[in-house]
Amino acid sequence: MIKINFTSHNKEVYCNKGDNLLEVARNLNIFIDAPCNGNVSCGKCKVKLLKGNVDTEKTLHIKDEEWEQGYILACNTKVIEDIEIEVPSKLSSSMHGMKIEGSDKKRDKEIFDRAKNIIETHNLDFKTNIVKTYIELDEPTLDDNISDADRLERHVRNNLGYDEIDFKLDILKKMPVVFRQNNFKVTITYVKKKNKITILNIESGNTEDRLYGVAIDIGTTSVVVCLVDLYTKEVIDKASSGNAQIKYGADVIHRIIYSSKKNGLDHLNKAVIEETINPLLESIYIKNKIDKDNVVSLVVAGNTTMSSLFLGVYVDYLRQEPFIPPFLKSPKLMADDIGLNVNKSAYLYLAPSVASYVGGDITAGVLSAGIWASDENILFIDLGTNGEIVFGNKDFMMSCACSAGPAFEGGGISCGMRASNGAVEKVSIDKETLKPHLTTIGDCDPIGICGSGIIDLICQMLITGIVDRRGKLQRDLDNKRIRFNEHEIGEYVLAFKEEYNLENDITVTEVDIDNFIKAKGAIYSGASVLVESLGMDFSIVDKVYIAGGIGNNLNIENSILIGLLPDIEREKFEYIGNSSLVGSYLALISKDAKQKLKQIGNEMTYVELSVYPTYMDEFISACFLPHTNIEQFPTVKSLLGE
Template sequence: MIKVVFKSHNKEAFCSKGDTLLDIARKADIFIDAPCNGNVSCGKCKVKLLKGKVDTEKTRHISDEEWEQGYILACATKVIEDIEIEVPSKLSSSMHGMKIEGSDKKKDQQIFDRAKQIANEHDLKFEVNIKKKYIEIEEPNLDDNISDIDRLQRYVRNNLGFDHIDFGLSLLRKMPKIFREKNFKVTITYVEKKNKITILDIESGNTQGRLYGAAIDIGTTSVVVCIVDLQTNEVIDKASSGNAQIKYGADVINRIIYSSKGNGLETLNKAIIEETINQLLSSLYVKNNILKNNVVSIVVAGNTTMSSLFLGVFSDFLRQEPYIPPFLKSPNLMAQDLGLNTNESAYVYLAPSVASYVGGDITAGVLSAGIWATDENILFIDLGTNGEIVFGNKDYMMSCACSAGPAFEGGGISCGMRASAGAIEKVKIDKDTLDPTLQIIGECAPVGICGSGIIDLICQMITKGVVDRRGKMHRDLKNRRVRFNEHEIGEYVLAFKEEYNLENDIVVNEVDIDNFIRAKGAIYSGASTLIESLGMDFSVIDKVYIAGGIGNNLDIENSIIIGLLPDIDREKFVYIGNSSLVGAYLTLISKDAKFKLEEIGNQITYVELSVYPTYMDEFISACFLPHTNIEQFPTTKNLIGE
């Protein structure tokens, strides 16, 4: 066996000769950012070889200076003898996103207010059918010696008016002792269903208290868990973190590929359940003094791939033509089926998907956006790791998905990160000096740049003459902020390490810009193609709803200038935040909303862009700043003088 010492983590791992360094780190539970899942295309898994020899080669992602210092790509390195490795802290741009982040009470209230607004506007009642009740059952004797479960059934029929009860094996196993602890005085938690009830839990004595639910948004990059009081409908608290699956690829395609190999599916399922959702739940329980057995209802919204991996369902056919999902609606689920850290009998409802790449996060988002009930033509754009778009009104809803990649959440960008503490979220560049003014989340030293910051930066670079319309740096600039490496790849320095006492400069290079141009091009061309498929154009739009994790700091004007959004009346644009979480919350507290969500899943028509005749031409045209046809963007044309 060969020993690998990770000095930065004070950890040792053992492996066989020829194992890749990335696989060794994963097995040792050491996070190394690898958005491309180890196919040597992103260059983000750089580590430093301190001691020993390895089988590796220099790639374009490693500069001459870095190579001399011992930097190698973990995914392209095979271990052949004992070595010592250091994982640079600059990789913490993604690691930082894995940390659990607490609640923002103001934003939590916005979730509640938005859901209440939708409910009031469309007559959706806030009502749940889960209750908790203290009961006193007659104790058995020789004359009345029916079974414990029959005794409970008799009480329910005579006193609560339900003919039947359903229960699980776990409840049956605990019932005999629980009944006798307080002489058949117990508290039951149950769900009402017409003429029967399903008993979720039974406790000794009078333990009547709050019952809670959890609304969960599983994003490809980020996961949010919201704890809700089922009696008052109040959002008690919220926590978020990066999706631990990111260790195995930044996008759904790389994760699907990983899941299809060996025990990859089990690994990804464990990453989302045990390493992400359960960790978030536990943090909320401790902070708010909540017992997990009192969490009895769960609503989950995620894209089709995330939903499949959440259930541990093989999903490789999602990425292969004709792109068939394993399911659109999930079976009836209980927490114990999935290993969730809640009451094991808690109901788990998974928002229905529409197609292979339009999932439950979009149906939940459409629910919260109210598109299904309006006469106006609404363009709904979810700017997350996967760009999903819905266009329509109460009469019809069309949808598509764009292969935007993770750029809007910082993925695929050399110094990219989630919108969390340390992320550069706004950028302005001085026209004369080309020095940037940065707005950083948390008002601390910068760690990296998030999606909204990248949009600002590229807008500033095109309007201030740093890059041309292809996204390439102007070679004639004589400025310390603009430089070129030995491969003649240009980069712009957002923050010199000396300015903020960093290990390395924070830069955005031409490869990053190209990745982002492709991402924004996918969104714009997807929206354009979807509307064109109905024989319409952008002029028919009444409102554009922007959803997703890119944050409230998305600058609409800058997004239009770079060609992400259409150049139409600015008053039509509305940012609606995490619409998936709002929809999940609304479904959690309203039976009416759940029924409506089911209808939405059935009503949305999906357009497969990959086989649509004009899509590829439109996409190529949109991979420019702002577009090859600048006449579509008069605002940008006026700014850059073309």
């Protein structure tokens, strides 16, 4: 056996000769960022070899000076003898995303207000079918010696007016003790359906004031959990973190591939349930002093892949033509079926998907955006790890998905990270000195850059002449922030390590820019084809809603200037944040909204871009700043003097 000492984590592990270093770290639950899932294409899994020898090779992702210092790619390394490894703190730009982040009361109120507006505007019922009632049962005697279960059923039938009562085994196990803790005075929580009720919880005494639900958005990069008071409908608290599945790949394709490997599906399911959602729930319970048994209803939204992995359902056929998902509609679920840290009998509803790459996060987003009831033509664009687009109104809704990759949430970018504290979210560049001015989330020192910051940066680099319209750095600029490596790949220094006491400079390379141009090109071309498929163009669009994890400070003007969004009237654009979470929250607090969510899933039409005749031509044309046909962007044409 060979010993590996991860000095940065103070952990030791024994493995077999020839084992892959990245897999060893994963098994030890040491997070090493590997967006490409270990196929040696992203270069983000750099670690430092402090002692010993390994079987590895130098790649283009490792600079000469890094190689001399002992840096290697974990995914490209086999262990051959005892070694010491340091996982650089630079990886904290991704590790940071795994930390649990608390609630923002202002944004929590925005969730409530947007949902309330949808409910009131469209006359939806602000009610659920979950009820909590305090009851006093007759205490047993020798003359009245029926079973505890029969005693409860008799009371429900005689006093609450329901003919039938149903409950799971865990409720039956609680009955004998709970009934006698307070002389058969108990509170029952139940779901009512016509003349039948299903018991979800039994508590000693009167606890009618405590009844909660949870809305969950499972993103490919981030997961958000929202605790809701089912009486007042208010958001009590919210917590988020990175999706722990990210260690198995940054995008859905890499995770689907990993799921088909031995134990891969179990690892991915465990990562999202046990390592992500349950810790988020526990953090909220502790903070708010809440008993998990009082959490009796959940609504969960995620893309088709995330929904499948959440349930532990085999998903590999989804990526193979003809791209068939295992399911679209939510099966009947209870929390105990998948091991969630809530009441075992809690009802769980999974937002319906539309197709292989348009999932429940989009149907929930469409619900919250009100497209289904609008007279206006609305273009809905979700800029998450995957790019999904919906165009429509109350009469029709067309949808598509773009292979944008994780760039909008910082993935595929050398210094990229999700929109959390320390992420650069705004950038401006002085035209004379080429020095950037940075604004970070949380007003702290920068540790990376998120999607909105990348958009600003590329736009500023274009209008200041640092890059040309292909996204290539100008070779004749004499400035310390512009440099080229031994392979003639250019990079722009966003922050020198000396400025912020960093281990390494924060840079954006030509490879990063190219990745982002492809991502924005996918979105623009997808939207263009979707609108064109109906014989229309962007002039017919009345509103453009931008949703997703790209950050609250998305600059619409800059997004248009780089060719991400169409060059139309600016007042038509609105950033609506995490629409998936708002839609999940709506379905949690309103049975009418949940029914509408089901209808949206059934009524939305899906366009498969991969087989659409003109899509590839549109995509290639859009992989330019802003576009090969600059006539589509008159604002940029004027600004650049072309």
